[in-house]
Amino acid sequence: MAERFGGYQNEIYLHGLGGTKPPFTTDPVRLAESAREVVSPEAYDYVAGGAGSGATMVANRAAFDRWKLVPRMLTDATARDTSATVLGATLPAPVLLAPVGVQSIVHQDGELATARAAAALGLPMILSTASSRTIEEVAGASGDGPRWFQLYWPNDSDVCASMLTRAKAAGYSTLVVTLDTWTLAWRPRDLDRAYLPFLKGEGLATPLSDPAFRALLEKAPEDDMPSAILRWVSLFTGTDHSWEHLPFLREHWDGPIVLKGIQHVDDARRAVDAGMDGIVVSNHGGRQVDGAIASLEALPPIANAVGDRIEVLFDSGVRTGADILKALALGAKAVLIGRPWVYGLGHAGEDGVRHVLRGLLADLDISLALTGHRSISEVGPESLHRS
């Protein structure tokens, strides 16, 4: 274990005796509001917003509220093990940083700060294709930390193969292929501001530095940025991939492949049939299909259908240690966290990401203890009650 996670609580309580004063709120509910004060209004709306009316974002949280934990007593949970094995690797906790693009809109250090914070805690960072720093720069910042690469699967096989080669060479172990954002959803908060961060060149560091992508351009991006941006947008949105195209990715990636954005049981089965290593049950934090099923509601039938044949990860709406326990009890191996640490990044860069994640991990450790579990593997359906 990288650190005794519950120890962050002691550090804070004992700040008068030389411990730590939290740099900003530890309250997951107040976190979003507090970030509003430290990032630009358009960046805040982009991060906090969802698709359409926001119904799926609300549903994601409501689904967590329908499940309650049922604590057990006198289990001697004084010594606990929060570690988890995910795709063959042992992690200090079943927690990963979800891929989040364009991080420079909330803090100038962007993905570099996030990579350092994740590495310090031993948690995998999943780097977005749409990052504001290149694959190689972020690898440098993450040092020995575990790193995965998220692919927005471009409509050009040379560009795709080139990015995968770069990611592999830079030490990314696992490929996460996001399937639910092949075109951008109707997002009223961004439309009202006519705000798309990519049009400022944010989030294009990896494609703009890619030799295969640059070979497609008549002029180098440095000489004609608008054309380069439009070319990128045309390659990465409106893509026409189908299940038959997955072998292409397998040919160009020799590590584990995880499909992100699975919500239907039959798609989960297809991922198994296609020989994929994992799936992320996710509705993209409610940012894509307004009115889509809550991610936590989609999880149990999918976990039951695929069993141990594929690793099931989960995201969308995870905010607390209790939420993590609920997702694990319903069949997830691990969870991805999105917005909370992005707010931390906006507050205080690397320290802010660390503060949010340490708080979440401490909460997980304490929740594990107080519900009577000694290890993550003990958490199961019997730990829950549906109300």
Ligand SMILES: Cc1cc2nc3c(=O)[nH]c(=O)nc-3n(C[C@H](O)[C@H](O)[C@H](O)COP(=O)(O)O)c2cc1C
């Ligand atoms: C600002 C922002 C940018 C995102 N960018 C990406 C991305 O580049 N690739 C991706 O697969 N998912 C992206 N996501 C979705 C997250 O990976 C994740 O699915 C979602 O945030 C989980 O929900 P949560 O924010 O409620 O934790 C983004 C989410 C946010 C909030």
Ligand SMILES: CCCCC(=O)C(=O)O
């Ligand atoms: C092409 C979209 C990349 C960012 C993203 O996934 C999001 O804003 O949700």
